[in-house]
């Protein structure tokens with residue numbers, strides 16, 4: 001079907017005051033040859049929308065350019081048919097609200113954006129959803145508080161569930177407790193899951209293989225000597241936690257005397273016959289709890305496990321239940337008992353035989369029949385020594401996604417990286433850390449992905465994908481983490497967490513059934529296509545795909561698994577042959593949009609800077625800048641990218657050869673603490689940019705004409721200065737010498 005473009009320009013929301021919309025319409029009609037072009041003062045109102053719909057229904061228009069507000073707003077109003085080509089041109093936030101009304105430069109900016117939008121619509125193809133039959137069954141791995149809750153909630157919502165638990169009994173860690181401080185009892189939950197008609201429970205089971213892709217995972221489970229195979233659409237992984245390895249805490253006496261134990265060991269004692277000194281079985285009259293044992297310590301676990309303080313206060317209660325006159329000492333860095341748990345803390349504090357002090361334990365020594373715990377920086381203002389029968393180390397939580405050895409190796413590498421003196425040392429340590437991240441788990445799911453059988457994890461082993469914007473998501477599409485595997489938490493919080501993960505799993509099977517992407521491009525129906533006749537098997541795409549969507553055949557040719565794909569287009573950016581494209585996002589489309597920018601002659605003294613901007617954070621930040629009416633240099637032309645990692649370096653060459661004077665790349669901040677929405681997009685862009693900079697130097701073109709900036713969504717106020725400073729430097733450098741060639 002041939003494309004019939006309609007261009008609709010809104011003159012409301014100050015656009016009509018800022019630019020001459022009649023001139024823009026003329027540009028679309030005469031120069032860009034758009035057959036239908038209309039200007040309306042209130043395009044998103046009923047009359048404006050009817051104008052567009054009538055043209056579509058009359059058959060005169062099958063591809064729409066809406067030149068109005070940001071594409072991030074009024075998405076439902078301007079969604080006529082999800083399969084139809086739609087290009088939004090941001091004349092409001094990026095022109096009218098940030099530039100001087102009626103100025104020639106403002107008009108030029110709007111005209112460039114309109115040209116780019118029309119080209120985008122011309123180059124895009126209508127989407128055809130890929131719809132293959134999908135399984136909506138949900139696999140839940142782990143039968144503790146989180147896993148049980150996820151299974152029950154998904155089943156109650158009408159989905160078939162298979163729950164796989166490695167132990168013989170359901171209940172997880174909480175089942176071994178004497179009691180929980182939150183008062184949670186899992187027994188009713190265990191019964192509800194065990195007898196639910198839509199839940200199949202496999203205990204003493206492990207997953208041999210998880211093959212395939214979302215909507216069509218093929219899972220092979222070994223349980224009690226039998227093999228079970230089934231299909232699953234999505235996975236909730238809730239394999240919980242294990243205590244930090246106390247054998248690394250020799251400085252706190254662990255391993256040197258049996259009377260230094262961990263909180264978990266004390267819990268087992270309390271649940272199985274009572275608390276005694278392991279060395280001689282005598283009652284423990286004086287017990288010292290050492291908080292943050294290895295936690296919040298850069299040499300061990302640098303994070304807080306959030307539950308140890310409450311577990312200690314609970315266990316102090318066990319000691320007094322057994323012997324009301326036993327003395328309990330708690331030495332803490334900070335006592336963390338949030339919310340209502342503060343009352344729990346106060347209750348423990350009021351107990352006449354509980355002694356709580358802030359302090360730092362410096363050593364634990366045996367002295368005759370007793371242990372001596374030395375502490376400094378206490379609330380008493382002096383160093384103290386506490387004599388104890390039993391010392392209990394409140395150790396932290398490690399996610400059950402990776403073995404302790406691997407986590408230690410990773411942390412060591414990262415600490416070295418942080419302390420490294422030279423860039424080379426840091427790079428080497430970072431490389432090793434990356435290698436470990438790629439494969440260091442206990443292989444719970446045994447994924448048959450090219451990039452390894454494990455879920456990739458962040459520092460400390462948590463398998464998060466983006467904890468700020470998309471909790472529960474891992475870097476494997478449709479596999480969601482819940483409970484203490486995702487972040488340290490207690491059983492009650494893990495149950496809450498499981499609700500979220502179960503909903504995500506349901507959402508992902510429903511989206512897969514419609515051929516649509518999950519977060520962050522939820523609903524996107526485009527898929528990458530590969531013109532494999534020209535593939536050189538360089539493997540860049542398969543290596544750089546952050547979600548393991550691309551497997552390889554034996555020669556190294558990519559084998560896409562479309563439902564694993566999150567449509568980030570990083571593969572498109574990686575491919576030196578430029579053979580990866582989407583119907584609505586391609587190398588050719590972006591290159592054509594760049595060519596659509598009018599570059600004034602050198603003597604006009606109107607430089608042009610192209611800004612490749614990440615759609616996820618930087619672009620909305622620029623919208624916010626518009627909303628705040630912040631002014632910036634009108635010479636910049638913003639071109640949004642799905643992710644900065646989708647940047648194909650050919651676009652840089654295209655732009656510079658067009659005479660563009662400078663190029664900015666603005667993407668998410670690097671690293672685990674901020675997180676790119678597509679994991680490493682900014683990092684990949686930076687790497688690609690380094691190569692381009694070398695080429696520029698060879699061409700004797702200043703490498704300063706390219707700038708990559710890491711940006712957070714809450715930094716909108718900084719954008720004008722960022723643009724203006726770069727423009728000033730470009731003006732100082734003078735025009736691009738390739739202008740006019």
Ligand code: SF4
Nearest residue numbers: 545565566568569571
């Ligand atoms: S679009 Fe992104 S997720 Fe999909 S195959 Fe390419 S790199 Fe992988």
Ligand code: SF4
Nearest residue numbers: 535536538539541575
């Ligand atoms: S990056 Fe391009 S050329 Fe290289 S393997 Fe992938 S598709 Fe083939």
